[in-house]
Amino acid sequence: MTDLLKSYRFREEREAGWHKLDQIIKRAETRGVNALSDEDMIALPRLYRQAVSSLTLARSISLDQNVISYLETLCTKSYLFVYGPRSSLGEKISRFFAHDWPEAVRAAWKPTVLSAACLFGGALLSFILCMIDMEWFWIFNSSIIADRTPDATTAYLESTLYSNATDAGGMLSAFSAQLFSNNSGVALFAFALGFMFGVPTAILIAYNGLLLGAFYAVFWSRGLGYELTGWLLIHGVTELFAIVLAGAAGFMIGGSVAFPGQKSRMASAQTAGRSAATIAIGAVVMLFFAALLEGFGRQLINNDGVRYLIAATTFVLWMGYFYLPRGYGRTR
């Protein structure tokens, strides 16, 4: 036995434990924690600590490259598993809706107000400018809503507000068009551009406000304000709220980069980034709902009163969901 290397004996004594750990981790990674038996669960922490100490030891006594790099990856994998989060996708999703999302939104009320100010401020500005002189419309408007311009007839404009396409295909295509419209892009951009001190976010949100205001002014000037509001708000409450929140998420990151306080800018951006991301995915979810409302609700309901009613209901629901103190009951 004296012929054997020390490092070889070291390896021989511990090898079985390494293999066992390797198998447990592999099983956990492919089939989830539930696939592990009680025995494995009990053995895991011990085997993990053993492997980690083997690695430390191996570094100082063994010159076998393969052993060291094997232990290195084994320990990394085990470390990430042992100290990693273990909730399932279902748990994550339910916690997101029950706690994370409303909490993140509630905590971000200041950027939300700022973002709303950008959107509606922009809208108000372009509305007033357009009411004074309709030529402004052409400055704000891009080619997106090409046919509903000051040149269109009132009758045509009115006809665009009501639909008689009640077949499934029409609704579906309206739904999908909405889904794929620039909204979700705008929402994610508003979030992602936030790190530049929030400036591009502000521009993006305000620009969307400008478009909205100009669009509004066209209808308003023909006496279609009331009808347009119903047409817009049935899904617009949800949609605009989503955009405002996405902007708020961008401002959170921008603010944290600009004013990091005690932390480093990187660390500050990280903390803000994570809760801002919760708000942003929430905004995507809201946009999905908005698309449903637009695709089906607006195509089916051509009555202004009902449209207003739905708009008001969605407003109350969202506000309640986000801002009602928990413990007094949930609205959704």
Add this chain to the structure above:
Amino acid sequence: MSQTGQSPPSIEKGKLRRARMTQAKRLAEFDRQLITPEGAELTLKLGSASQRAGAFIIDWIIIILLFVGLLYGIGETAKVLGQDGDEILSAIAMLLIFSLRNFYFIFFETGRRAATPGKRLLGLRVTSRNGGQLTSNAILARNFVREVEVFLPLGFLLQGAFGGGGLNGWISLFGLIWSAVFLFMPALNKDKLRLGDIIAGTWVIHAPKIKLLGDITKTTGRAPATPSRFTFTAEQLDAYGIHELHILENLLRKSTPQVRASVAERIRAKIGWTRLPDETDREFLAEYYAGLRRNLEQKLLMGQRKADKFDKT
């Protein structure tokens, strides 16, 4: 072990050694130390920019294949059911694009392996930069920022190429240059972070599967108890250092007989070994490896680390 050119050997060797050291240094730049709560030190290897780009391309190929495949399947079923599927099909296509684009990365990275199929293929995975738990918030954040990193430059590029969107060519060009900075960010910072990683507090490490191979000193073919025919003197075992030992290890694990023959010949010449009657190259190399490793490991225990053959410790 080292290849010698025609020029003065000492200078040539010095150069080679320096080159090797710079290479090792460059590789070490990817290493990050992580202290586990047990107090052990783990070395994490960061994924390189090219690995990341490769994984990203693979993922997008998968996304596109998925999209085309699903769409084709749905179209065929619609035909079989006798539906005039045009509008419905386009609606479903939109829905598919929407969900694939938004949720493909998030779905896989929040999974148990914290890696998309492309990342797994290249041995990459996402982890938290401070060594803590990788939360799903962090995954969301790092993936939403991709909007700026990829789709913004892409948007400028398409606008520049095809026009439309009300921007003129110059603006598109400047926009492209400006936004390309974000795209190439991983190549520009030392932690290989993309913008999303910075905001989410994550990084991507390279942890490929490594098999535990047999110990070479065990697999020489000789029964452990029988004494070796090979006895090397102390000087012969002092000829090489750890670097050469590792090369010898790689050589014994995978190489061709020709390579082994030439290396064995060189070692024999260097240490002045006279061939035993029926020794094979493989046998000689394995035995010398075992002897060298024993010698170096003993030194290691005494706190001496003989890095390579130039090291005089």
